[in-house]
Amino acid sequence: MKIMKKVLSAMLCCAMAFTLAACSSSSDASADVVVMSENDLMSLDSSQATDGTSFEVIAAFKDGLYGYAEDGSLTLMLADSVEVSEDLLTYTFTLKDATWSNGTAVTANDFVYALQRCISVGSEYAFLLGEQGANIVNAEAAIAGEVDVSEIGVTAVDDKTLVFELATPCGFFDKLLAFPTFFPINEEFAEECGDSYATSVDNLLFCGAFELTTWDLNSQVVLTKNENYYDADVVQVNSVTINLAQDQSAAALQYDSGELDYCVISSSLVDTYSDNEGYSTINNGYLWYLYVNFENEYLANENIRKGLSAAIDRSDLCDNILKDGSSPASGFVPAELTTNSDGQDFAEACGDLLAANEIDYNLEKAQEYIDAGLEELGVDSISITLLYGTDEGVNDCATYLEQAFNALDGVDLTLVATQKQSRINSYQKDGDFDLSLTRWGPDYADSTTYLNNLETSQIGNNNYGKYTNADYDELMELARNEGDAATRESYLMEANNILMEDVAVIPIFEQGQAVLQSSSLSGLVHNAVGTPYIFRYVTKS
Numbered sequence: 001m002k003i004m005k006k007v008l009s010a011m012l013c014c015a016m017a018f019t020l021a022a023c024s025s026s027s028d029a030s031a032d033v034v035v036m037s038e039n040d041l042m043s044l045d046s047s048q049a050t051d052g053t054s055f056e057v058i059a060a061f062k063d064g065l066y067g068y069a070e071d072g073s074l075t076l077m078l079a080d081s082v083e084v085s086e087d088l089l090t091y092t093f094t095l096k097d098a099t100w101s102n103g104t105a106v107t108a109n110d111f112v113y114a115l116q117r118c119i120s121v122g123s124e125y126a127f128l129l130g131e132q133g134a135n136i137v138n139a140e141a142a143i144a145g146e147v148d149v150s151e152i153g154v155t156a157v158d159d160k161t162l163v164f165e166l167a168t169p170c171g172f173f174d175k176l177l178a179f180p181t182f183f184p185i186n187e188e189f190a191e192e193c194g195d196s197y198a199t200s201v202d203n204l205l206f207c208g209a210f211e212l213t214t215w216d217l218n219s220q221v222v223l224t225k226n227e228n229y230y231d232a233d234v235v236q237v238n239s240v241t242i243n244l245a246q247d248q249s250a251a252a253l254q255y256d257s258g259e260l261d262y263c264v265i266s267s268s269l270v271d272t273y274s275d276n277e278g279y280s281t282i283n284n285g286y287l288w289y290l291y292v293n294f295e296n297e298y299l300a301n302e303n304i305r306k307g308l309s310a311a312i313d314r315s316d317l318c319d320n321i322l323k324d325g326s327s328p329a330s331g332f333v334p335a336e337l338t339t340n341s342d343g344q345d346f347a348e349a350c351g352d353l354l355a356a357n358e359i360d361y362n363l364e365k366a367q368e369y370i371d372a373g374l375e376e377l378g379v380d381s382i383s384i385t386l387l388y389g390t391d392e393g394v395n396d397c398a399t400y401l402e403q404a405f406n407a408l409d410g411v412d413l414t415l416v417a418t419q420k421q422s423r424i425n426s427y428q429k430d431g432d433f434d435l436s437l438t439r440w441g442p443d444y445a446d447s448t449t450y451l452n453n454l455e456t457s458q459i460g461n462n463n464y465g466k467y468t469n470a471d472y473d474e475l476m477e478l479a480r481n482e483g484d485a486a487t488r489e490s491y492l493m494e495a496n497n498i499l500m501e502d503v504a505v506i507p508i509f510e511q512g513q514a515v516l517q518s519s520s521l522s523g524l525v526h527n528a529v530g531t532p533y534i535f536r537y538v539t540k541s
Helices: 052-061 108-120 137-144 173-177 188-194 249-256 267-273 302-310 314-322 346-350 363-377 396-407 420-428 447-454 470-480 485-502
Strands: 017-021 032-036 066-068 075-076 081-086 090-095 154-158 161-165 208-216 220-225 239-243 262-265 280-291 382-389 411-420 435-440 505-517 524-527
Touching: 017 280, 052 208, 052 220, 066 173, 075 081, 075 420, 108 154, 108 161, 208 239, 208 314, 249 262, 249 267, 262 267, 267 435, 267 505, 302 363, 302 505, 314 396, 346 485, 382 396, 382 420, 396 435, 396 505, 411 420, 420 435, 435 447, 435 505, 435 524, 447 470, 447 485, 470 485
Parallel strands: 032 239, 032 262, 382 411, 382 435
Antiparallel strands: 017 524, 066 075, 081 090, 090 161, 154 161, 208 220, 220 239, 262 505, 280 435, 280 505
């Protein structure tokens, strides 16, 4: 059965969510659903988690103020209502009657504690509370250690009333609140657990559609229906099992035998399964690109960077190598992420920035760029390396890039194979790379989820290539403080173009995924922004 993509509400701003539906007319509430994940989960502490697999498990056993409806649109969850001030700086939420799995009520303080904890533990996602995200009052100062975390603008007026105070308007604030970083944590329980909090099933509390009943590291997690959930009637299955870090070929065999209801398959299996009834492709939301180390003497040369970009035949890569629904990148902000105030897709409004800046595929032009760069550098050839993770499903892409770059006269490129965590922690964070094949998945439906990463202030954080441009930084700051949507968008579009003028990074492709879904499974919401899969509405006939 093909995956049916549903149009999102304006509230979600085309955040690329859709429901994976089947033609079943009845469901079995006692059914057990089994799906696979390509990756292991890294943390179930919502204040510290950073990966998609962790986010989807957390979102299964815990709700936020906002979440996703069955059609993928944004909807209130633990919040019963919200009032927004005229200046768009104060949000007052009234909470639903909901309980944790230990019987205690979910209160406004649970949200206050969670966000203070996010800053105090030094979470990688603490920036979402500061100027690059919600811009909560005093959050940026608290992140910098200039004020105590108790001074951030999140207040529990009483058990049911939660108030956020923002320093500047945030047009995507509701979308941020659907992200697990903003989910509640029971303070008393977490403090009793200490360092053991969220490290095992016994050291977690649940207030979502499911409870986590099994967590076998590097193997699987089992989520069982939470009978005390405030909206328990919506949960139509007994359990959801996620096989962690499962090999795609092994998953396909389990799908064939009926042991697996849903799985992702690799490009090498597409031809085998493309005629299967359960086969389809989805937009995964990730942008794959090359970080360029600007401290490398060769790559600091703009013509060399342009030459490398122009040497990549992105259409050929997507159509004949990846074959999984991936599409050629046209800039640093992918298509279908968000719409502008006039309803136009942000990336479409920007246009093909690679073509506009003459860094799309043109082999003759690529060689001209390289020749010009070599002359400027005063050398006959350059030797550079390309870092990639063998566990990230991009081996074929890395090999393709190796062949494309080495086809250029004067370029000698060598692949450096490692694994994802090593790529990030041992190479990127230390600046020990020339080119790094990496990806970014959107945390929320706004172009800043990408553009923020290349500000000068992010050097040492997500700006691994140490790119800097004062004009770019100024535009991002103007956008951050602009209340008029159209004016803000114009700043962001100009900033997006500057990145491609400078070849700050080299975009390659917007990732698709080939999937197999059992005809008996329906209601699995795929969300390409933030939390990859929502299991709340799953049914099985």
